[in-house]
Amino acid sequence: DTGVSQNPRHKITKRGQNVTFRCDPISEHNRLYWYRQTLGQGPEFLTYFQNEAQLEKSRLLSDRFSAERPKGSFSTLEIQRTEQGDSAMYLCASSRLGDASYEQYFGPGTRLTVT
Amino acid sequence: KQEVTQIPAALSVPEGENLVLNCSFTDSAIYNLQWFRQDPGKGLTSLLLIQSSQREQTSGRLNASLDKSSGRSTLYIAASQPGDSATYLCAVGGATNKLIFGTGTLLAVQP
Numbered sequence: 748d749t750g751v752s753q754n755p756r757h758k759i760t761k762r763g764q765n766v767t768f769r770c771d772p773i774s775e776h777n778r779l780y781w782y783r784q785t786l787g788q789g790p791e792f793l794t795y796f797q798n799e800a801q802l803e804k805s806r807l808l809s810d811r812f813s814a815e816r817p818k819g820s821f822s823t824l825e826i827q828r829t830e831q832g833d834s835a836m837y838l839c840a841s842s843r844l845g846d847a848s849y850e851q852y853f854g855p856g857t858r859l860t861v862t
Numbered sequence: 863k864q865e866v867t868q869i870p871a872a873l874s875v876p877e878g879e880n881l882v883l884n885c886s887f888t889d890s891a892i893y894n895l896q897w898f899r900q901d902p903g904k905g906l907t908s909l910l911l912i913q914s915s916q917r918e919q920t921s922g923r924l925n926a927s928l929d930k931s932s933g934r935s936t937l938y939i940a941a942s943q944p945g946d947s948a949t950y951l952c953a954v955g956g957a958t959n960k961l962i963f964g965t966g967t968l969l970a971v972q973p
Contacts, residue, residue, distance in 0.1 A: 788965055789965050790906070792962070795960055803958055842959060850896065853905050853907075854905055858903070
């Protein structure tokens with residue numbers, strides 16, 4: 748257990764529904780990252796926050812995706828009007844700005860299945 | 863654009879063998895390189911992190927090396943055990959520290 752938690756762990760939804768995932772980083776970590784991993788592939792970067800500011804978004808993050816980190820603590824990732832292609836593992840990671848190693852610690856992930 | 867490649871894609875070895883996993887990257891301007899382990903359906907467990915100024919890191923039976931100039935890293939696993947069976951992922955971190963991952967090496971250690 749790295750100290751990063753994600754909820755829910757599994758989510759099954761029907762195409763067209765909206766879903767929201769939550770990530771709680773390690774408490775003193777001010778950077779928070781979201782990644783998406785499809786079967787047989789390595790994780791792909793989606794977006795990252797430094798405190799409450801969203802500093803970078805991947806082109807993978809379409810208009811249907813939105814992420815927030817309102818108080819610089821936990822973060823939410825919402826997918827609107829889900830599509831079957833959104834089925835994947837969504838991983839959250841955190842790190843501490845000022846930590847010379849920049850090591851990222853990953854949560855257990857949320858597995859999304861869109862039927 | 864940074865690209866990360868891992869070879870081989872899959873590897874099966876008998877228990878007790880020493881083995882090497884390879885990772886290559888196209889842009890040498892990296893801040894760090896991390897090796898992760900991923901069990902089926904699970905999240906990522908960090909194994910070793912090498913900062914750009916370092917050449918290698920060791921943890922128990924694991925040793926990772928980094929050659930930035932040639933864009934290569936290796937993960938050496940000594941005396942492999944069935945419990946080492948997993949997917950091993952290599953990832954490089956740049957200026958914003960977002961990680962770029964390879965597609966992984968699926969390792970099976972046969973008892």
